[in-house]
Amino acid sequence: MNILVLVKQVPDTSDVKFDERGVMIREGVQSILNVFDQFALEEALRLRQKYGGEVSVMTLAPEQAKTAVQKCLALGADKAYHISDKAFGGSDTLATSYALSLAIRKAGNFDLIMAGNQATDGDTGHIGPQVAEWLGIPHVSYVEQVLSIENGRATVKSILEDGYRIVDVELPALFACLPPTNFEYTNPSMSGIIKAKSKPYTWWKADDIDGDKSKFGLNGSPTRVLKMYPPPKRSRGTVFTGDYHDAVKKIIEALMEKKVIE
Amino acid sequence: MSDYKGILVVGEIYDGKIRPVTFQLVSKARELADTLNTTLSVVLLGHNIGDMAREPIYYGADKVYVMDDQIFEPYVAEVYSRALTKFIGNLKPEIVLIPATHTGREYGPRISAALETGMTADCTDLVIKNGRFVQVRPAYGGNIMGEIITPNHRPQISTVRPNVFKTREPDRSRTGEIVQVKPEFDSMKVRTFIKEIVKTTVTGAKKLDEAKIIVSGGRGVGSKEGFEKLRELADLLGGAVGASRVAVDLGWMPKSAQVGQSGITVQPDLYIACGISGTIQHIVGMKDSKVIVAINKDPNAPIFNIADYGIVGDLHEVIPIFIEEIKKIKKK
Amino acid sequence: MLDFTFTEEQEMIRESVREFAQKKIAPIALEMEKTRQIPEDIIKGMADLGLIAPTVSPEYGGQGFDAVTAGIIAEELARADVTGSIPVFYLVQASWGHIFDKYGTEEAKREVLPNVTKGKWFLGIATTESDAGSDVAGTRTTIRKEGDHYVVNGEKMYISGVREAYTRGGGHITIAKQNPELGTRGMTLFYLPLQSKGIIPTYVDDLGREGISTGGFTIDNVVIPKHYIIGEENRGFYIVHEGYEYARGLISVICAGAGLQSLERGKKYLKERKAFGQPLAKFEALQFRLAEHYTKLSFLRLGAYWALWTYDQEAKGKATRFEVSKAIAMAKMFASEWSNAAIDEVMQWQGAFGYTRECPDQAAWRAIRSFAWAEGSKEIMRVIVSRELLGKEYISYK
Numbered sequence: 001m002n003i004l005v006l007v008k009q010v011p012d013t014s015d016v017k018f019d020e021r022g023v024m025i026r027e028g029v030q031s032i033l034n035v036f037d038q039f040a041l042e043e044a045l046r047l048r049q050k051y052g053g054e055v056s057v058m059t060l061a062p063e064q065a066k067t068a069v070q071k072c073l074a075l076g077a078d079k080a081y082h083i084s085d086k087a088f089g090g091s092d093t094l095a096t097s098y099a100l101s102l103a104i105r106k107a108g109n110f111d112l113i114m115a116g117n118q119a120t121d122g123d124t125g126h127i128g129p130q131v132a133e134w135l136g137i138p139h140v141s142y143v144e145q146v147l148s149i150e151n152g153r154a155t156v157k158s159i160l161e162d163g164y165r166i167v168d169v170e171l172p173a174l175f176a177c178l179p180p181t182n183f184e185y186t187n188p189s190m191s192g193i194i195k196a197k198s199k200p201y202t203w204w205k206a207d208d209i210d211g212d213k214s215k216f217g218l219n220g221s222p223t224r225v226l227k228m229y230p231p232p233k234r235s236r237g238t239v240f241t242g243d244y245h246d247a248v249k250k251i252i253e254a255l256m257e258k259k260v261i262e
Numbered sequence: 263m264s265d266y267k268g269i270l271v272v273g274e275i276y277d278g279k280i281r282p283v284t285f286q287l288v289s290k291a292r293e294l295a296d297t298l299n300t301t302l303s304v305v306l307l308g309h310n311i312g313d314m315a316r317e318p319i320y321y322g323a324d325k326v327y328v329m330d331d332q333i334f335e336p337y338v339a340e341v342y343s344r345a346l347t348k349f350i351g352n353l354k355p356e357i358v359l360i361p362a363t364h365t366g367r368e369y370g371p372r373i374s375a376a377l378e379t380g381m382t383a384d385c386t387d388l389v390i391k392n393g394r395f396v397q398v399r400p401a402y403g404g405n406i407m408g409e410i411i412t413p414n415h416r417p418q419i420s421t422v423r424p425n426v427f428k429t430r431e432p433d434r435s436r437t438g439e440i441v442q443v444k445p446e447f448d449s450m451k452v453r454t455f456i457k458e459i460v461k462t463t464v465t466g467a468k469k470l471d472e473a474k475i476i477v478s479g480g481r482g483v484g485s486k487e488g489f490e491k492l493r494e495l496a497d498l499l500g501g502a503v504g505a506s507r508v509a510v511d512l513g514w515m516p517k518s519a520q521v522g523q524s525g526i527t528v529q530p531d532l533y534i535a536c537g538i539s540g541t542i543q544h545i546v547g548m549k550d551s552k553v554i555v556a557i558n559k560d561p562n563a564p565i566f567n568i569a570d571y572g573i574v575g576d577l578h579e580v581i582p583i584f585i586e587e588i589k590k591i592k593k594k
Numbered sequence: 595m596l597d598f599t600f601t602e603e604q605e606m607i608r609e610s611v612r613e614f615a616q617k618k619i620a621p622i623a624l625e626m627e628k629t630r631q632i633p634e635d636i637i638k639g640m641a642d643l644g645l646i647a648p649t650v651s652p653e654y655g656g657q658g659f660d661a662v663t664a665g666i667i668a669e670e671l672a673r674a675d676v677t678g679s680i681p682v683f684y685l686v687q688a689s690w691g692h693i694f695d696k697y698g699t700e701e702a703k704r705e706v707l708p709n710v711t712k713g714k715w716f717l718g719i720a721t722t723e724s725d726a727g728s729d730v731a732g733t734r735t736t737i738r739k740e741g742d743h744y745v746v747n748g749e750k751m752y753i754s755g756v757r758e759a760y761t762r763g764g765g766h767i768t769i770a771k772q773n774p775e776l777g778t779r780g781m782t783l784f785y786l787p788l789q790s791k792g793i794i795p796t797y798v799d800d801l802g803r804e805g806i807s808t809g810g811f812t813i814d815n816v817v818i819p820k821h822y823i824i825g826e827e828n829r830g831f832y833i834v835h836e837g838y839e840y841a842r843g844l845i846s847v848i849c850a851g852a853g854l855q856s857l858e859r860g861k862k863y864l865k866e867r868k869a870f871g872q873p874l875a876k877f878e879a880l881q882f883r884l885a886e887h888y889t890k891l892s893f894l895r896l897g898a899y900w901a902l903w904t905y906d907q908e909a910k911g912k913a914t915r916f917e918v919s920k921a922i923a924m925a926k927m928f929a930s931e932w933s934n935a936a937i938d939e940v941m942q943w944q945g946a947f948g949y950t951r952e953c954p955d956q957a958a959w960r961a962i963r964s965f966a967w968a969e970g971s972k973e974i975m976r977v978i979v980s981r982e983l984l985g986k987e988y989i990s991y992k
Contacts, residue, residue, distance in 0.1 A: 013403035013543075016402045016403065018405060018406045022407075067602070067605075071609075074606060092380065093374075093381065094381070120402075120403060121401065122401055123400075124371075125371070125383060126383060128371075129370070129372045129375070130371045132372065133343070133372040133376050137453075138339070138454045139339065139340075139368075141364065142368070155457065158364075159364065160459075161518070161526070162461055162462070164460050164462065165456055165457075165458065166460075167454060167457065168455040168456075169453060181510055181511060181513075181517050182513070187611075187614045187643055188606065189643045190644030191644050191652070191657060193603055193607055193610065197603060221380075222378075222413075222414065223380035223382060223411070225408050225410055226408075228408050228409075230405075230407070231407050233567070234549060234554070236568075237572065238571055239569070239571075240573045241573075244575055244579055245587075247573045247575075247580075248573070248580065251555060251571045252584075254571065255553065255555075260532040260552060260553050261475070261499060261532060
């Protein structure tokens with residue numbers, strides 16, 4: 001079983017703040033491995049343990065994302081591909097997924113490609129399905145678990161808003177993964193961290209992957225960000241601090257007046 | 263680019279019915295179509311669609327394309343994306359709206375890649391500014407809003423979460439055209455197969471995104487049992503019970519009850535937040551409620567900054583008073 | 595070359611330990627003072643990550659970490675566990691695991707160390723007696739050779755982890771007099787399993803770090819095999835000092851980490867809490883205190899890592915024993931005092947709440963207070979530094 005996991009480094013969104021002009025305040029914001037991707041990786045490592053084979057990770061990101069990739073290696077991935085070039089600057093999801101699909105073709109034949117269902121920064125959920133489309137392979141989103149792999153097919157559990165589906169897919173396929181509630185993320189062990197240093201780490205530039213370079217980066221991105229701004233604030237209303245009975249009565253009166261309760 | 267005309271809404275049929283989000287998108291698309299002075303079409307994929315095809319017209323569609331084939335049942339991403347790619351490629355709409363449901367978010371991005379055009383996920387608003395289609399969406403866990411355009415590619419594709427847009431009053435006298443379309447595929451080989459579909463939603467929770475009143479609880483509720491009181495108040499008001507992510511993570515409420523960034527978006531008339539501090543991730547999922555009431559021990563809880571009415575206090579004391587007062591009024 | 599950065603790997607180690615410690619340890623820290631033990635799943639989690647005695651070589655289940663890297667783990671554990679229990683559990687085993695690894699026999703290392711690093715056994719240090727603390731030469735416990743084994747008699751007191759080793763397994767690196775007439779040159783160090791026949795434990799009620807036990811044990815004709823001797827016979831006094839230096843270095847980092855973490859909590863409180871119509875953080879008197887304590891503890895932290903670095907330099911032949919002793923003693927001299935002063939300040943900001951058992955800072959205060967004497971009192975640190983400055987001939991005692 002040859003598995004590739006697509007990963008991304010993201011700012012920890014619980015720390016992220018923006019100024020009035022919509023510019024991110026970088027100070028004090030930690031960069032972390034997207035948790036959805038970590039779940040995909042842990043699921044891939046579980047599959048490797050069960051079915052054997054190799055787990056590779058790939059990212060398309062500036063050099064500093066290496067720490068997130070190193071974390072994947074420390075958690076147990078066997079090797080890493082890091083595609084980094086100024087030519088990819090300003091990529092939207094279409095341009096990113098295109099470049100990733102080229103790099104995947106170059107990296108070799110994978111039975112399974114796993115990715116986080118979405119990244120916590122952009123939150124688009126586009127990359128998985130788009131990469132699958134570029135590669136012409138089937139995919140399933142919202143995958144909570146890969147149940148089994150047999151005879152070139154995988155059976156997965158995919159979450160719906162009101163339940164789940166058990167889906168059987170021909171390999172190679174891509175699974176966009178969503179951690180179950182309460183998923184316990186693994187911390188890299190000390191020995192994993194030490195071993196990570198000596199694992200194969202391949203750097204590729206834009207010139208190293210074959211494809212239509214006009215589809216890279218900002219030029220290859222159909223979407224443009226017009227502007228960013230802090231979300232509109234609702235203004236603070238009346239806050240009661242005294243007697244509960246009095247407060248409740250006043251609120252109910254107001255609610256009735258506004259006809260939100262009858 | 264000028265070949266691309268009109269707005270297309272991809273409708274979703276789920277459990278044999280058109281999903282409400284379809285009508286929400288049609289309602290919004292009607293406004294956009296009027297502004298742009300263009301036509302609004304809806305495409306429905308499914309099997310035995312029959313008279314359902316008329317419904318989008320009541321909400322403002324000019325034309326409904328129906329692709330009725332057993333291959334669409336049950337839903338599979340690769341089939342939907344292939345059929346829609348072909349259809350959209352032929353129709354050439356300038357704007358395509360897709361529901362940001364689990365299914366829409368699965369097949370949608372494949373279409374954008376296949377057509378090599380721009381796509382914007384989870385839009386919270388769609389506006390026409392100086393003739394340009396502007397897609398508004400949150401990012402970074404709702405900490406920032408972005409305005410996205412697709413200047414040189416068509417169609418411009420957006421996905422929109424359920425309950426972001428309001429549904430218009432249906433006009434059953436409205437007429438429009440229904441066009442049957444034979445689905446076309448570049449390849450008929452289907453590699454995905456649905457073995458089983460299991461529904462797990464607990465009773466009462468499903469109506470959360472349709473409820474007019476929601477009583478929602480967070481860490482402050484303290485326990486699974488603590489939610490009983492919230493349910494009592496919700497039942498009394500004819501509403502549903504929601505939860506913050508923490509309450510779900512702690513196992514007090516099912517995932518399907520989670521309101522917020524990683525849960526569902528709600529827009530009720532009344533949202534009562536009990537023991538919810540109001541992280542930005544929660545707030546993005548409920549901030550468009552008409553009236554927000556917050557009960558929290560911590561006077562500095564951010565939830566008070568967006569609440570219309572707040573009570574600083576212990577919800578375990580305040581909720582019973584609420585229940586008691588509502589009961590009194592009901593008696594009258 | 596002067597470079598204050600940690601390596602990429604060390605940064606990853608810090609991040610992994612921090613995530614684990616903040617997620618698993620911080621929420622249950624105060625709980626440990628009630629249950630009086632470190633929860634089993636925490637010990638298992640630490641062992642799985644490789645955090646127990648990571649200074650031991652990989653062939654015996656450790657990570658082969660140097661002192662600086664061991665210090666990083668100590669700091670993160672101290673920042674998460676306000677009771678100081680896990681930092682003590684960690685530092686004792688990291689320090690004495692290192693000594694066992696360096697001076698123990700192959701047979702003993704194979705038998706003991708993998709069980710320690712796996713979290714099954716506890717490895718401690720037993721030098722102190724009721725009448726011999728900093729003055730190790732006052733030791734009364736004896737060891738005598740009898741054929742192919744040794745027999746030990748005596749009593750140890752104020753020892754960390756007695757219950758842990760007595761109930762879980764493991765034991766303490768123990769010092770005893772083999773040739774009393776030779777004074778400090780006649781002391782031998784050996785591994786003493788606490789489940790040996792002839793050991794009776796006793797316990798004391800500590801003021802802090804209550805998640806780990808403190809106690810003593812009587813040693814009544816306990817038989818020790820030859821391969822349990824650590825280092826050569828009669829060299830115990832010197833080896834034990836090396837281990838204490840390691841522990842003192844880690845303690846200095848722990849004091850800095852715990853104090854800085856307390857200041858973090860205090861900083862948040864100053865911003866949130868309002869008095870006389872404005873946040874406390876707006877009062878300059880409090881701002882200055884915060885700035886002073888933060889500065890002192892930051893220097894303490896730097897000094898502590900520098901001392902551990904000096905220890906690592908000795909292993910590379912780039913520093914002498916004396917330089918290490920002095921650096922470590924300087925790092926520990928003010929460690930507990932400065933840390934306690936900062937934590938005390940944070941308790942003061944919190945008023946009445948700061949004086950309750952719910953306040954995490956009071957637990958940190960009690961824990962840190964122990965390091966004013968533990969593993970070498972602050973007075974002894976002054977003795978060491980002045981000895982290195984003036985020369986041995988000026989030692990004021992014999």
